[in-house]
Amino acid sequence: MTILHEACQRGDLDFVRNFLSRPDADVNARDAEEGLTPLLAATEHLPMVQFLCQQGANVMPTDNFGRTFLHIATYRGHAPVIEWLLEGYKQQQHPGDDSSSSHNKSCRGNPWAECIDQANETALHYAAYRGNLQIAHYLIELGQVDILARNRLGKTALTLARQAEELPLVSYLNSLILLSNACKCQENDLLKRLLQAGVFAKFRFGRNGDQLIHGVCQDGNLEGARILHKYGDKVDWDIPSGSGKTPLHYAARMGRDQVVRWLCEQGVAVDRPCPVGSSAFVISVLVGHVDVAKVLLQFGADVNYRDSSGVTPIHQFSWLVRKDAYLWSVFCWTMERPCNGIVEDGYPFIQRVVLDI
Numbered sequence: 001m002t003i004l005h006e007a008c009q010r011g012d013l014d015f016v017r018n019f020l021s022r023p024d025a026d027v028n029a030r031d032a033e034e035g036l037t038p039l040l041a042a043t044e045h046l047p048m049v050q051f052l053c054q055q056g057a058n059v060m061p062t063d064n065f066g067r068t069f070l071h072i073a074t075y076r077g078h079a080p081v082i083e084w085l086l087e088g089y090k091q092q093q094h095p096g097d098d099s100s101s102s103h104n105k106s107c108r109g110n111p112w113a114e115c116i117d118q119a120n121e122t123a124l125h126y127a128a129y130r131g132n133l134q135i136a137h138y139l140i141e142l143g144q145v146d147i148l149a150r151n152r153l154g155k156t157a158l159t160l161a162r163q164a165e166e167l168p169l170v171s172y173l174n175s176l177i178l179l180s181n182a183c184k185c186q187e188n189d190l191l192k193r194l195l196q197a198g199v200f201a202k203f204r205f206g207r208n209g210d211q212l213i214h215g216v217c218q219d220g221n222l223e224g225a226r227i228l229h230k231y232g233d234k235v236d237w238d239i240p241s242g243s244g245k246t247p248l249h250y251a252a253r254m255g256r257d258q259v260v261r262w263l264c265e266q267g268v269a270v271d272r273p274c275p276v277g278s279s280a281f282v283i284s285v286l287v288g289h290v291d292v293a294k295v296l297l298q299f300g301a302d303v304n305y306r307d308s309s310g311v312t313p314i315h316q317f318s319w320l321v322r323k324d325a326y327l328w329s330v331f332c333w334t335m336e337r338p339c340n341g342i343v344e345d346g347y348p349f350i351q352r353v354v355l356d357i
Contacts (some may be wrong), residue, residue, distance in 0.1 A: 001031045001041070002011050004115065008038040008052070011045035020055055027055045043073040046081050059085065066117035074126040079134050086142055093255035121151045127174075128157040131166030140176070140203045146206045147176055175199045183212045195231035202235065209242015209319035219258035229266070238268050244275035252280035252296070255289035264299035271301060277308025285313045 004025075007015040016038070017087050019025055038322045039057045042048040053059065062068055073082050116122055124145050126134040136157070139145045149312055150156055158173040179199050182191040195201060208214075213235055216224040225247075228235050228258055240246050248268050251259040260280070264270060281301035284292040297303065 001033060002029065003037070004029060004038055004053075005031045005036055005041040008042035008045075008048055011042070011048050013045075013048055013051060016048065016342060017051065027052060027057045028061065029062075035062075037061045040067075040072055042068060042071055043081055044076050044078045046078075046084060049081050049085065051256060062115075062117075064238060066119075068084075068115045068117075070115065070123040071117055071121075071126050074132065074135050074139075075130060077130055077132050077135065079132075080137065080254065082135060083138060084351045086138070097103075099257075119152050120149075121186040122146070122149050122157075123156040124149065125155075125160055127165070128160035129164060131161065131164055131169050133169045133172060136169055136172065143202055143204055143211075145203075146205055146207075147173065149204055165330055175176065176203050178210065180205055180215075182223055183215050183221070184219075186219065186221050186224060188221070188227055191224055192227050192231060195227065201228060201232040204242065207242075211214075211239065211241065212239045212248065213237060213239070213247050214245070214250050217259050218250035218254050219260055220251070220254065222258050223260060225259060237263055237266050246272055246280075247275075248272070248280045249274045249283060252284045252289065252292050253286075253287060255287070257289070257290055257295050257297075258289040260292050261295045264295065270296060270299050271305055273307070279307075281305060282307055282313050 001009070004016065004019055007019065010302060020027055025346065028039075030037055031041075034262040037058065039049065039052045039059065040061060040063055042052060052146075059069060063072075069085065070082065073085075122145055124139050124147065125135060127139065140147060147158075148156055158170065158177065167262065175194065176199065179194045179201065182188075182194060204211055213225070213228055213234075215221075216228060237247055241250075246268065248260065248263050249269070251263060271281070273279055274283070278286070281293060281296045281303070282305055284290075284296060293301075306312055
């Protein structure tokens with residue numbers, strides 16, 4: 001470890017300030033042993049972290065073991081540093097927040113909580129090793145960590161907390177998983193009791209980064225949706241999953257017309273696009289859920305909505321009616337130049353096909 005890294009590790013701000021004032025100093029220099037940058041070495045000292053970010057330190061480096069700043073800070077248990085750094089990412093999710101500070105510029109668009117090390121472990125796994133309930137709370141309530149993520153040995157954070165006999169953390173994670181299972185099994189009485197007891201409802205789980213609201217809407221559990229709305233502490237029904245789909249997209253895809261109507265009554269954005277550019281109305285037309293399409297039109301869905309490819313619902317509908325036309329359009333798109341060449345060369349059969357279309 002270099003003298004710069006050692007100074008960052010012990011929080012010697014005066015030394016680091018003088019050292020980095022040199023023209024040849026590198027704020028992102030790595031040590032030879034573990035691949036630590038000054039920022040990774042400073043995870044226990046908030047003033048040092050703030051200063052390094054002001055100097056343009058990279059907030060997303062990994063060491064030789066794939067550990068990010070968040071992994072190391074979580075393992076060392078320094079909650080103020082974690083909260084300060086993640087707040088910069090959190091503020092970027094709200095357009096009205098000030099993003100001009102060096103803090104926000106350094107942290108822009110970096111979901112640390114989703115990062116994994118070489119053992120496939122998230123920061124939540126590290127919190128479980130240490131039994132740090134405060135940091136686990138913060139990571140989960142930020143909404144950017146999968147509580148069911150497994151490391152290379154197939155262990156979740158709950159498994160690690162049990163092995164370490166960290167009972168408060170075990171109890172907390174158990175309550176979240178019980179809430180998730182209540183939604184999945186549509187045990188709405190249990191769901192209500194858990195929410196009334198104050199169990200946090202806006203955590204993410206699974207590969208798609210879903211919240212509970214995405215699951216109840218996909219499953220058509222209207223009563224569960226109403227319970228979450230009433231007891232779930234200001235649930236945002238427009239929030240996208242990790243795959244970018246809102247509860248309305250899930251409900252439209254599965255033909256849950258009653259849930260779609262209820263969501264529209266809550267004022268969700270009817271024409272909000274999913275990652276491929278399709279609105280809920282386009283999705284309902286493509287899948288063939290007429291009842292859902294009717295409901296969406298009643299609430300102002302754009303019948304001429306164009307997705308990212310410029311395709312409108314009428315195109316989608318025509319492709320459903322005449323699949324041969326759709327297949328031909330795909331064929332022409334992929335084989336345009338070869339077909340043009342064949343037609344120009346005077347092959348009569350191909351010419352007749354093109355004229356017939």
